[in-house]
Amino acid sequence: MGPFPSSFCNKYILVEVAYVFRWTEAQVMPTNDARRVSSFLKQLFSWFWIPREIISDKGTHFQGQFTKLLSRYDVTHKVSVAYHPQTNGQVELTIRELKRIIQKTADQSGKDWSTKLDDALWAYWTTYKTPIETSPYWLAY
Numbered sequence: 001m002g003p004f005p006s007s008f009c010n011k012y013i014l015v016e017v018a019y020v021f022r023w024t025e026a027q028v029m030p031t032n033d034a035r036r037v038s039s040f041l042k043q044l045f046s047w048f049w050i051p052r053e054i055i056s057d058k059g060t061h062f063q064g065q066f067t068k069l070l071s072r073y074d075v076t077h078k079v080s081v082a083y084h085p086q087t088n089g090q091v092e093l094t095i096r097e098l099k100r101i102i103q104k105t106a107d108q109s110g111k112d113w114s115t116k117l118d119d120a121l122w123a124y125w126t127t128y129k130t131p132i133e134t135s136p137y138w139l140a141y
Helices: 035-049 065-072 085-106 115-124 136-141
Strands: 012-017 024-029 055-056 077-079
Touching: 012 035, 012 085, 024 035, 024 055, 024 085, 024 115, 024 136, 035 065, 065 077, 085 115, 085 136
Parallel strands: 055 077
Antiparallel strands: 012 024
């Protein structure tokens, strides 16, 4: 998501959501190019799991090197249809919630938003989610 006003040279937040139990990972980034997206994804693969499929929008950062990485790990890449919220609605909802939390915790100028992402993730992870009847943190740990 982004671009946002620069905060410590960062303008973007890359968000990943595991659909089944709503676990979310996110990282602040100065750019949203394929190299950075691929690096973030490789990191997630080593920490958690390799998913069967990934759904993304049609951003150029989800092409080229990103597609090669998914192919190497045998992950199916599905691209969402514009203006069709059912395709990646969970990600959109998560982004809205993270933005809301960051806005409430950042200073008035908003210049420190990138330092608030970890707090926003913790708040998101530990909040009860009605569809799964618990918090993502409880399911993961």
